[in-house]
Amino acid sequence: MFTPRRLIIAATAFAMLSGCAQTPYDVQSQAPSEGSGMSKTAKYGALGALAGAVAGAAINHDNRGKGALIGAAVAGAASAGYGYYVDKQEAELRRSMEGTGVQVQRDGDNINLIMPGSITFATDSADIASNFYNPLNNLATSFKQYDQNNIEIVGHTDSTGSHQYNMTLSQRRAQSVANYLMAQGVNGARVSSRGMGPDQPAASNANEAGRSQNRRVEVKLTPIPGAQVSQQ
Numbered sequence: 001m002f003t004p005r006r007l008i009i010a011a012t013a014f015a016m017l018s019g020c021a022q023t024p025y026d027v028q029s030q031a032p033s034e035g036s037g038m039s040k041t042a043k044y045g046a047l048g049a050l051a052g053a054v055a056g057a058a059i060n061h062d063n064r065g066k067g068a069l070i071g072a073a074v075a076g077a078a079s080a081g082y083g084y085y086v087d088k089q090e091a092e093l094r095r096s097m098e099g100t101g102v103q104v105q106r107d108g109d110n111i112n113l114i115m116p117g118s119i120t121f122a123t124d125s126a127d128i129a130s131n132f133y134n135p136l137n138n139l140a141t142s143f144k145q146y147d148q149n150n151i152e153i154v155g156h157t158d159s160t161g162s163h164q165y166n167m168t169l170s171q172r173r174a175q176s177v178a179n180y181l182m183a184q185g186v187n188g189a190r191v192s193s194r195g196m197g198p199d200q201p202a203a204s205n206a207n208e209a210g211r212s213q214n215r216r217v218e219v220k221l222t223p224i225p226g227a228q229v230s231q232q
Helices: 004-022 040-059 064-097 130-145 163-183 208-214
Strands: 103-107 110-116 149-156 191-195 216-223
Touching: 064 103, 064 110, 064 130, 110 130, 130 163, 149 163, 163 191, 163 216
Parallel strands: 149 191
Antiparallel strands: 103 110, 110 216, 149 216
């Protein structure tokens, strides 16, 4: 006879296997940090199933084993569904950003796009550089197709000049990107912008190579709370 503990383990294993079967991408299509053979979809499904199993067991006092299985099935399916959605979004972004200089990073349910200063803005300017329009157009197309993310645009500078000036410049640059994306049809309710100036350096400001890395714009994609994710 299965104990509740064994049922939770079985439910989690099932979610992991179903996640592996659903994901359309192999390990090589993921970010370089993904070294294991388990897809992100499987990981999300397994973690969701485990959390759901615990919750289900706690709610169903009369039959904790049955409650664990029901909770695992519901939560695991929801988690794997969003993982599958972000898998597809990440792959599409990597394809459309290839060769542009824009880096695509994945952290769980979040995607971070890093746009170096060499392609975004001229020195001391918040006017979008001509070679930045193509990546931004591709991003706008992607953001309209994958519309279940909040889009936060963050401007960064190096430490040259006054702190207040850099804060203002970074905010103007972030707002320029936000304005352009919204002009291309991206829903403004999803978009926010802020400037961090030199406060979050990616490298040392002691040399030009480091300062160049710090002059960047980042676009952070995070799930919209409570959004219903459709299978794209």
